[in-house]
Structures are given as C-alpha cells and as structure tokens.
Amino acid sequence: MKWPLIRILPREFHIDFVRLAPFAAIISALLVLGSIGSFVAQGLNFGIDFVGGTAIEVRTKGPVPLGELRAAVPAAGGHDAQVQGFGRPDTAIVRFRTEGNAFQAAEQVKQKLAVKFPGMEFKPPVVVGPKVSGELMSGGFMALGIALVLMLGYIWFRFQLQFGLGAVVAVFHDIVLTLGLLSITQIEFSMTSIAALLTVIGYSMNEKVITFDRLRENLRKYKTTPLREVINKSENERLSRTLITGSTAILALAGAMFLGGPVLFPLVSTMVFGIVIGTYSSVYVALPIILLWGVKRNDEPAEPLKPASVRP
Amino acid sequence: MITVSRWRIILVVLATLYGLLFTLPNLLPQSVRDSLPGFLPKQTLNLGLDLQGGSYLLYEVDTAALRTELLTNLVEDTRTTLREASIDFTGLGVVNGEVNVRINDATKVEQATKLLRTSLGAAMATGARDVTVSTAPDQRIRVAYVAQALDAQSAKAVDQSIEVIRRRIDELGTKEPDIRRQGTNRISIAAPGESDPKKLQAIVGQTAKLTFQMVDETADIAQAQQGRVPPGSILVPGDDFQPFYVIKRRALVTGEMLTDASGGFNSQTGRPVVNFRFNGQGAKRFADATAQNVGKRFAIVLDNKVISAPSINEPITGGSGQISGNFTTESANNLAILLRAGALPAPLTIQEQQTVSAELGADAIRAGAVSLIIGGLAIIVFIVLAYGLFGVFAALALVVNVLLILGIMSMTQATLTFPGIAGLILTLAVAVDANVLIYERVRDEAHAGRTPIMALEHGYSRALVSILDANITSAISAIIMFQFGSGPIRGFAWTLLIGVVTSVFTAVVITQVLIGWWFRATKPKSLPIE
Numbered sequence: 001m002k003w004p005l006i007r008i009l010p011r012e013f014h015i016d017f018v019r020l021a022p023f024a025a026i027i028s029a030l031l032v033l034g035s036i037g038s039f040v041a042q043g044l045n046f047g048i049d050f051v052g053g054t055a056i057e058v059r060t061k062g063p064v065p066l067g068e069l070r071a072a073v074p075a076a077g078g079h080d081a082q083v084q085g086f087g088r089p090d091t092a093i094v095r096f097r098t099e100g101n102a103f104q105a106a107e108q109v110k111q112k113l114a115v116k117f118p119g120m121e122f123k124p125p126v127v128v129g130p131k132v133s134g135e136l137m138s139g140g141f142m143a144l145g146i147a148l149v150l151m152l153g154y155i156w157f158r159f160q161l162q163f164g165l166g167a168v169v170a171v172f173h174d175i176v177l178t179l180g181l182l183s184i185t186q187i188e189f190s191m192t193s194i195a196a197l198l199t200v201i202g203y204s205m206n207e208k209v210i211t212f213d214r215l216r217e218n219l220r221k222y223k224t225t226p227l228r229e230v231i232n233k234s235e236n237e238r239l240s241r242t243l244i245t246g247s248t249a250i251l252a253l254a255g256a257m258f259l260g261g262p263v264l265f266p267l268v269s270t271m272v273f274g275i276v277i278g279t280y281s282s283v284y285v286a287l288p289i290i291l292l293w294g295v296k297r298n299d300e301p302a303e304p305l306k307p308a309s310v311r312p
Numbered sequence: 313m314i315t316v317s318r319w320r321i322i323l324v325v326l327a328t329l330y331g332l333l334f335t336l337p338n339l340l341p342q343s344v345r346d347s348l349p350g351f352l353p354k355q356t357l358n359l360g361l362d363l364q365g366g367s368y369l370l371y372e373v374d375t376a377a378l379r380t381e382l383l384t385n386l387v388e389d390t391r392t393t394l395r396e397a398s399i400d401f402t403g404l405g406v407v408n409g410e411v412n413v414r415i416n417d418a419t420k421v422e423q424a425t426k427l428l429r430t431s432l433g434a435a436m437a438t439g440a441r442d443v444t445v446s447t448a449p450d451q452r453i454r455v456a457y458v459a460q461a462l463d464a465q466s467a468k469a470v471d472q473s474i475e476v477i478r479r480r481i482d483e484l485g486t487k488e489p490d491i492r493r494q495g496t497n498r499i500s501i502a503a504p505g506e507s508d509p510k511k512l513q514a515i516v517g518q519t520a521k522l523t524f525q526m527v528d529e530t531a532d533i534a535q536a537q538q539g540r541v542p543p544g545s546i547l548v549p550g551d552d553f554q555p556f557y558v559i560k561r562r563a564l565v566t567g568e569m570l571t572d573a574s575g576g577f578n579s580q581t582g583r584p585v586v587n588f589r590f591n592g593q594g595a596k597r598f599a600d601a602t603a604q605n606v607g608k609r610f611a612i613v614l615d616n617k618v619i620s621a622p623s624i625n626e627p628i629t630g631g632s633g634q635i636s637g638n639f640t641t642e643s644a645n646n647l648a649i650l651l652r653a654g655a656l657p658a659p660l661t662i663q664e665q666q667t668v669s670a671e672l673g674a675d676a677i678r679a680g681a682v683s684l685i686i687g688g689l690a691i692i693v694f695i696v697l698a699y700g701l702f703g704v705f706a707a708l709a710l711v712v713n714v715l716l717i718l719g720i721m722s723m724t725q726a727t728l729t730f731p732g733i734a735g736l737i738l739t740l741a742v743a744v745d746a747n748v749l750i751y752e753r754v755r756d757e758a759h760a761g762r763t764p765i766m767a768l769e770h771g772y773s774r775a776l777v778s779i780l781d782a783n784i785t786s787a788i789s790a791i792i793m794f795q796f797g798s799g800p801i802r803g804f805a806w807t808l809l810i811g812v813v814t815s816v817f818t819a820v821v822i823t824q825v826l827i828g829w830w831f832r833a834t835k836p837k838s839l840p841i842e
Contacts, residue, residue, distance in 0.1 A: 004700030006751070006841050011759055055494065067673050084365065085669030093668070128500070129493030135475045136799050143796035147789035154788055158781055191800055195731035198804055199738050202789065206742055206782045210749065213778040241745075241752045244698055248748070249741035251694055255686030256734060261679040263672060267731055271738060 009243070013236040017283060018228050018291065024284035028173060035180020044179065047188040048080040052130040053097035054106045057086060057123040058113070064092040069117070076112035077105060080188055095128060102127065132191060140194070144201075151205060159212050160296060166289035167208040170281040174204045177277050178270060187266045196267050200274025203249070207242075207282040214238045215287070219297060227295060231287055242279060249275050316828035324712075324825050327817065331715030334722050355722050358505055360488050360729030362671040366504040369512060370664035373473055373497045375466040378658035379409075382457065382465060386411050386432065386443065388561075390455055393431050399424050403452075411455040418451050425453055433461075469657040470497055477501060478799055479653035480515050486803035488727040499660070502668055504727055509665055519615050519659050520650035522567035524598065527609040527621055531558035548611075550618040552638060557618045559611045564601040567655050569594025575645035578636055584644040586635040588651065595631030603627035612637070614647070672730060680730060687737045688714070695744055699751055700840040705826040706747040706819070713743055713818040720810045727803055735807060743815035746783075747823060750775040751841050758842045765831070767839065772824060779816060787812045 058064070066083055069092060073081035078096025086093040094113075098105030106125040114120055148168055155164035178200055182189055214234040222230055250272055257268040337345050338356045345354050383406050390411055394401050400416040401424075415421045425445055432455060433443030442461030446454050457465075474491055477499065481489045490502040503512055528545040536547045536558045550557045573588040590598055601610070602624045611621040612635050619637040639647070670677065692710065696703035717736065721728060728736075754771030762770065790812060793805035 003697070004703060004841060005698050006700075006755070011755060052492070066669065067675060070673055082671055083673075084671055086368070087666035087668075126495045126498075129474075131490055131492055133471070133474055133478070133491075136478070136801075139796065139798045140801045143793045143801060146796055147792040150788050150792055151785050154785055192731045194800070195735060195804055198793075198801075198808075199735050202786055202808065203738060203742065205785055205789065206745070209782040209785050210745075210778055213781055217774075237756070241748050244748045244752075245741070245745040248691055248694055248744050249738060251690040252687040252737050252741045253734070255690055256680070256683040256737070259679060259683035259686065261676050261683075263676045263730065264680050264683065264734065267734055271734065 006240075006244075009240045011237075011240065013239045015236060015239070016232060017235045017287075018232050021284060021288045021291070024280075025288065028281075028285060031180065032173065032176055035176050035183065038180055038183040042183060042186070044183050044189040045186040047190040048082065048095060048097040048128075049131045049190045051097060052128050053080070053095055054078075054102055054109075054125045055093055055095045055128045056106065056110065056125045057091065057093050059091050059121040059123075060117060061090070061119045063089040065117075066092060069094065069113075072113060072116050073109065076109045076116070078109045080190070132194075144198075155209065155212070159216055162290050162293040162295065163212050163216075163286075166286035166293075167205065167212070169289055170208060170285035171201055171204050173281050173285045174200060174274060174277050178274055181273055182270065187270070192267045193270065196270040196274070199271055200278060203271075203275055204278030204281065207278050208286050210241075211235075211238065211282040211286065215290075219295060223297060227291055231291060235283060235287075246275060246279050316825050316832075320821060320825055324822050327716060327822075328712050331712055331719040334719030335715045338718065338722060353723065355725060357718060357722050358487075358725045358727045360727045360732070361490055361502055361504045361668070362730045363677060363728070364505060365667065365669040365671075366502055367509045367512065368500065368502045368664075368666040368668045369509065369516065369662060370494065370666075371499045371501065371516065371660040372663050373466070373470050373499065374659040374661055375469065375497050378466060378469050379457075379462060381658075382462070383409070383411065386455060386457070389432055390428060393428060394424060397424070397427055399427075409456070412448075413453050413455075415451050415453060421447060421451050421453065428453065428455060433457075466497060466658075470499065472657045473660065474499055476654050476656050477516050480649060481512075482798055482802060483649040483653055484515065485724070486726045486806050488729060488800050488803045498663065513662065513665075514646055515649060517660055517662060518650055519656045520567065520647075520653075521615055521655040522570070522651060523563035523613045524565045524601075525563050525611050525613055526560045526601070526605060527611050528558045528560055529608060533558055548613065548616055548618055551620060554618075554621070557611055557621060559613065559618070564610065565590065565594045565598050567651060569597070570651055573648040573651035575641065575648045576634075578634065581636070583636065584639040584641045585637075586639070586644050586648050586651070587632065588635065588648075589632040592631075595629075598631070598633075599627060599629040603629075677730075680733070684733055684737055688740065691740060691744055695747070699747075701830070702747075702751055702823075702827070702839075702841050705823045705830075706744060706751075708826060709747065709818040709822040710740060710743060712822055713740065713814050716814040716818065717807075717810055720814070721807070724806075724810075726806050726810070728807075729800075729803070732804065732807055735804065736811065739808070739811035739815065742786075743811070743819050746775075746779045746815060746819035749778055750820070750823070754839065755841055758839055764836055764839050768827060768831070772820070776820060779820065783812050783816050 058069075064085060066085060070081060070083045073083065073094055073096055078094070078098060080097045082095040084093050085091070096109065098109070103125070110122050110125070114122070148171065152164040152168050155167050175197065178197060182193060187193070211234075214237060215231060218230045218234045222233070253268050253272050256264050257272060260268060334353050337354050345356070348354055387404060387406060390413060391404055394413070399420050401413050402416060404411070404413040406412070415424050425447055429441075429445045432445065433441045440458070442458055444456050444458060448454050470493055474493060478489070478491055481487055481491075481501075481503065487503055489504075492500050494500045501512070501516060528542060531542050531545055533547075533556050537556060541547050541558060544561050545558050546561055547556055547558050549555065569591050571589050571591045573586055576585055576587045577583065578585045606624050606626060609621045609623050611618045613619070620635060635647075692707040695706050695710075699706065717739070750771055753775040754767050757767035757770045758764065787809060790805045790809040794802050794809065797805060
C-alpha cells in the first residue's frame with residue numbers, strides 16, 4: 001500500500017550537496033549582483049503608499065459604480081488606483097499616482113473619467129502624502145535590525161557564532177534577492193510588499209534554525225567525521241522534511257497566486273519566491289559559510305547515544 | 313507520551329473551547345450577537361480598512377496658531393537678549409506679523425541690531441538665518457521671520473503631527489490606521505471598522521501640551537481679569553476649584569521631559585489620577601524648583617488650562633508624580649496616552665468627518681477569500697495524503713490552531729488585513745512544519761528499530777528541540793518588531809506572535825494527546841507512517 005504517500009519518499013537521500021556548493025556560490029553571486037544592479041539602475045517601483053499622489057472626490061448621479069471606477073482609473077492614466085466610497089453612496093474618493101506634472105496628469109485622468117462616466121462631477125484635485133512616512137520606515141528598519149541582531153545572539157547562544165552569522169548573511173541574501181525580484185519585475189512596491197518581505201524573512205529564519213539543529217545533532221553524533229560529510233548527511237536526512245514542508249507552504253499559497261486576482265498576485269508570488277530562496281539559502285549560503293569557517297567540535301558535551309538511535 | 317496526563321487533556325479541551333467561544337461571534341449575525349447573554353464574548357475580528365472601510369477624519373493643522381506661537385517666542389527671546397545686554401527698550405510687541413521694539417538710547421540701536429542678528433533664530437538648510445533684523449525710523453528695530461522659514465516650520469509641524477497622531481493611535485492597539493498628509497497643511501486619518509469616531513477625535517484632536525508652572529500668588533486675579541496682569545505672568549482658565557489662575561510664564565518642566573505616564577488611582581482618595589515619571593533633566597528641574605518654592609503652589613497646565621494646582625509640601629525629588637484633577641477612569645487613561653505619545657506641535661481643527669468604504673472591491677475580497685480557503689484546504693489534503701491517520705491528527709490540530717488565532721485576534725482586537733491573511737496562511741504552513749518535523753523524527757526512530765511507543769516518545773522529544781529553537785527565534789523577532797516598530801509593522805508582529813504561540817501548542821500538545829488516545833485504543837504493532 002502506497003498510502004500515506006510518505007512511504008514513497010525514501011527516508012534518506014544520497015545527494016552530494018556540498019559538491020554543488022561552488023556552483024551555487026557562483027549563481028548566488030550573480031543573482032545578488034543582478035539584484036543590486038537592477039536596484040541601482042531602476043530601483044523599486046514605489047507605489048502611492050510610499051510616494052503619495054493625487055486624490056479627487058467624485059460624485060455621480062446614482063450610486064458610484066466602484067468596481068467600474070476602479071478599473072477605469074488605471075486605463076485613464078492613474079497608477080496604483082485606490083477607490084473608496086466616501087460618506088454617501090453617490091460619492092467616492094479616487095487616489096492615484098501620476099508621473100510628470102501631477103496637475104496636468106490629474107486633469108487628464110479627470111477628462112478621461114468624465115468621458116467614461118457622463119455626469120460625473122469632480123472636486124478640485126488635492127495632493128496626498130504617502131501612507132508610509134519617514135519615521136515609519138526608519139522605525140521599521142531599526143526594528144528589523146535589532147531583531148536580526150537578537151536572532152543572531154540567540155543562535156550564537158544555542159549553536160555557535162558562525163551559525164548565527166551564517167543565518168544572518170543568508171537572510172540578507174534572501175532580502176536582497178527578493179528586493180531584486182521586485183526591482184526587476186517593477187511590481188508596485190507597497191505596504192503589502194513590506195508584509196511579504198517580513199514573511200519571507202520569518203520563513204527563511206525558520207529554515208536556517210531547522211537546518212542547524214540537525215547539523216548540531218550530527219556533529220555531536222559523528223565526532224570524527226569530516227564536517228563536509230556531516231553536512232551532506234544532515235541535509236540528506238532532512239530532505240524529506242524540507243520537501244514536504246516546502247510543498248505544503250507553496251501549495252497553500254498556490255491557490256491565492258492563481259485565483260487571488262491582481263490584488264493578491266504580487267504579494268503571494270513574492271512569498272512563494274521567498275520560500276524557494278529561503279530553502280535554497282539555508283543549504284547554499286548558511287551552510288557553506290559554516291563549512292568555510294569551520295566549527296568547534298570537541299568542547300560540546302557528547303550526547304548519550306543509545307545503540308538503537310545510531311543509524312545503520 | 314502514551315500515558316497522556318490529565319492536565320494536558322484539560323489544557324487541550326480548554327484551548328479548543330476558548331478558540332470556539334471567541335471565534336464563534338464572527339460567524340453570527342449582528343442581531344444574534346447582540347442578544348447573547350453578557351458573559352459570552354461578542355467581539356468580532358477587526359478587519360482592516362482594505363477589507364471593510366471605516367471612519368475618516370480630516371484635520372487642518374492650525375498653522376496660524378503656530379505662527380503666533382513662534383512670534384510670541386520671538387518676542388520673549390528679544391526681551392531676554394536685550395535685558396541681558398542691559399539695553400533699555402520700550403514698546404516691545406508684534407506689529408503686522410513682525411516683532412517691533414524701540415531702543416531708548418539712540419546710540420545703542422546699532423549694537424542692539426547686531427546682537428539680535430547673532431542671537432535670534434537659527435540657521436536654515438540654505439545657510440541663511442531664519443529671522444531678519446532691520447532698523448526702522450524712530451530708533452526702532454524690526455525682527456521678522458523669513459517667509460521661507462515659516463513655511464518650513466509649518467511643513468515640519470504637519471510632519472510631526474502625523475507622527476504624533478500615529479503614536480497615539482498605536483497606543484490604542486493594532487488598528488492599522490491610514491494617516492496621510494493632504495494638500496499642504498491637512499491630515500487625513502482613516503481607521504477601520506466601527507472605530508468610534510468620537511473616541512478617535514478625543515485621542516487625535518487634543519494638543520496635549522503639558523507644562524508645570526508656578527502660580528503667581530502675588531497677583532490679584534480680579535485685576536488680572538481686567539487686563540492688568542503682572543509682567544512675566546499670564547491669566548489662564550482653571551478648574552472647578554478656582555475659575556482663573558495667574559501663573560508665571562516660565563515653565564518649570566514641560567511634557568517633553570516625561571518618560572512615562574499611566575492612568576491609575578490615588579491610594580487615599582481612590583479617585584482616578586495620571587501617574588507620570590520625568591526623565592533625568594525633568595526630574596532635576598522639578599526637584600530644584602520644588603525645593604525653592606516649598607509652601608507655594610504650582611499649576612499643572614494642559615493646553616493653557618490649569619487642571620490642578622497643588623501646594624508644594626516638601627521638595628519632590630523622586631522624579632515621579634501624580635496629576636489629580638477632575639478625571640474619570642477613561643479620561644485619565646486618555647490623558648496618559650496623549651502624554652506618552654507627545655504633544656502636537658500645533659493645534660488641529662477638524663474639517664470633515666465621513667465614513668469610507670473598503671479600499672478593495674467586493675470581487676477582489678471574494679476572490680481572495682476563496683483562494684485562501686483553497687489554500688487552507690490544500691494544506692489539510694496534502695498533510696492527510698502524506699501522513700495518513702497522523703496527517704488527520706495534524707489537520708485537527710491545524711483547525712484548532714486557526715480557531716485559537718482567530719479567537720485571540722478577536723479578543724485583542726488585532727486588525728486583520730488582506731496581506732495579514734496571506735501571512736496567516738504561511739503561519740499555518742510553518743505550523744504544519746512542526747508536525748512534519750515530529751513525524752519525520754518518529755519515522756527515523758522507528759526505522760532505527762525502536763518499538764512504536766519508543767519511536768513516538770523519542771520522536772517527540774527530539775523534534776521538540778528544533779521546534780522550540782525555530783519558534784523562539786521567530787518570537788524574538790516578533791516581540792522586537794512589536795516593541796520598536798510602528799503602525800502596520802506592529803500589527804504584523806502581533807499576528808506573527810499569536811501564530812507562533814498557538815502553533816507550538818497545537819502542533820505539539822494536541823497531536824500528542826490525539827496520538828496518545830489512538831495508541832491506547834488500538835495498541836498498534838506498527839505506525840502508519842513507517
């Protein structure tokens with residue numbers, strides 16, 4: 001019987017993960033350079049949440065057709081359109097970001113909307129500031145920085161310093177690549193992107209700790225085996241878990257990615273990318289750093305091994 | 313492991329009931345919720361602005377008041393500067409938006425001009441000074457702000473106001489408000505749901521400028537009311553006890569020197585009070601001032617109104633104190649929030665109050681909800697396919713996990729936004745990871761030749777190390793982001809923290825109890841995941 005499916009999956013694989021590390025290092029380096037390059041060349045496509053835009057209050061004869069209006073504003077040239085019913089059913093507030101001369105652009109959007117929605121009345125456009133203020137951003141970065149330092153401290157305390165540094169470098173790698181993706185695709189960078197980024201960091205950190213945990217255990221178990229082989233063994237033992245957890249996470253988000261519509265797609269695709277990258281960087285950024293640095297092996301107290309738990 | 317202890321079962325049952333109880337109101341229509349008996353929880357999830365809209369307030373920063381204040385300060389600075397240089401003057405005051413003063417000794421006009429030029433105002437970004445000093449006929453000197461500087465000050469005041477408002481609303485919990493500058497000097501604030509606009513206004517609209525000033529005991533209030541206020545003092549409205557006070561202009565200590573404030577009760581009278589603590593500078597200034605003025609009264613002034621004027625019985629050196637006044641518990645707590653978040657740089661006046669609909673369209677929300685339910689189901693189907701009966705246990709734990717997260721979010725009135733829901737789905741995936749870790753461990757142990765019961769025992773205890781390490785790391789980052797982040801970052805961190813705690817509990821404890829029961833009932837020879 002092949003159900004549960006777990007029986008199909010071998011308990012231990014035999015893949016030489018470490019042998020691939022140099023190639024992975026080259027790929028990582030190229031991806032990081034590409035991300036930074038795109039970042040410098042075109043930067044992020046900051047949305048209205050970050051740069052602000054224009055708001056116009058509109059009034060229609062009957063109730064405002066919010067859905068149609070939402071679709072019509074981008075067609076009329078207003079980026080990152082946000083349409084909200086405002087006070088009365090026949091009134092709505094339209095916010096959008098424009099390029100170039102904000103006043104002229106707003107006039108243009110107004111004219112196109114007036115053609116599409118005959119009888120629509122407009123109040124004079126006003127400039128709206130960003131939803132994400134400077135202090136919010138700098139406070140957020142500070143919080144993230146402190147969190148990373150403390151996580152490093154905790155991993156140092158539970159494992160060794162090189163583990164903590166490996167994890168933080170790997171998480172940085174993930175942040176850079178995720179921002180790189182957002183920069184290359186020019187997906188609108190909004191408050192939602194921040195949420196996606198934080199989720200990616202959380203997932204990635206979780207992966208690192210799970211990776212280290214198996215490595216630490218095997219380091220205690222196989223005291224004289226070279227580090228390289230212990231890493232390979234740990235990763236092979238862990239692979240079934242990594243595959244199942246990774247597919248669960250991606251499966252959970254796949255629905256939202258394909259059926260969630262244009263609102264969820266950028267958020268969810270960023271998260272899926274982050275899951276893949278976070279899993280990859282555990283094996284090919286965090287572990288190689290530890291391998292190159294080396295680990296202290298003999299001052300760890302030997303774990304009392306019972307014969308049954310020694311693998312064949 | 314197999315002898316499931318009683319307290320564990322009780323804990324699981326209680327947690328499940330708790331989750332059900334606090335999640336249930338979300339499924340009931342408003343009318344049923346209202347008719348529930350009082351002891352049952354009625355709070356529903358607080359959905360974000362993107363999902364359900366909310367109330368909208370438009371404020372204008374009173375830049376005219378700000379200019380008046382700047383000019384008043386400039387008058388005081390001019391007075392001090394001239395006095396310190398022993399230059400006699402008359403007719404110091406504001407004329408046409410400029411400070412105007414007449415120097416008595418014609419030979420000293422030039423000296424005074426130079427002095428004022430160097431000591432007043434500050435350098436601007438351009439390098440030029442922000443005030444101009446010029447001479448006028450009849451031995452007069454005019455001191456005026458450069459228009460540019462006034463604009464810069466106003467713009468700064470608007471930016472500062474936005475931050476103060478955000479801090480104040482953050483104090484109310486994770487509301488995820490939308491606060492933006494609108495035009496040059498207006499601020500729009502939207503808060504989700506039925507957030508009481510009155511309460512929002514009480515928190516947002518008050519300037520909350522707090523000062524401690526000495527009461528001018530020598531002044532005659534009746535005379536002051538007729539306009540004869542001694543120089544260096546001002547007449548301000550007071551409390552129930554005394555309708556008007558004459559107080560010294562100079563503030564002993566200001567609200568910026570507070571490090572903490574909280575609502576509380578006076579231990580003797582039992583009435584609501586606000587407890588506060590000064591920072592080092594504030595504590596020293598307050599201690600010095602009270603030591604010099606034993607027996608006199610000082611006034612606690614909030615937004616130019618005396619809220620109480622206690623006598624100084626002895627020097628107050630501890631750096632902390634208590635404001636008693638005509639407070640209710642709620643108004644004491646509100647004032648504490650305002651003092652913690654800081655004063656607004658200029659008064660705000662309300663321009664407009666509206667309701668706003670959800671930022672996202674109904675179709676977008678529906679598509680999102682459907683896809684996320686599919687995501688949740690996909691996790692359950694996958695885990696059951698992968699681990700069979702044990703997968704069913706993990707799925708049950710996951711359902712309780714969802715109930716607990718939603719229950720705690722309803723109880724703490726955390727705001728659930730669209731991206732928050734996607735984050736929640738990923739939290740569930742990580743929760744499943746805990747079960748995957750356990751089951752893979754159990755599988756290893758069983759293959760190493762252990763009996764089912766020993767394999768379970770060892771699998772759980774070994775996987776627990778990894779699970780705890782991973783989740784403590786997450787919890788650390790969540791706590792830090794909640795503590796130091798603001799606005800939506802705090803909301804995100806709070807949701808993450810709830811998820812971490814409930815996930816560890818459900819994935820470890822609940823599956824353990826379920827597997828324990830199953831094991832006792834069936835006494836299996838082998839495990840379904842071997």
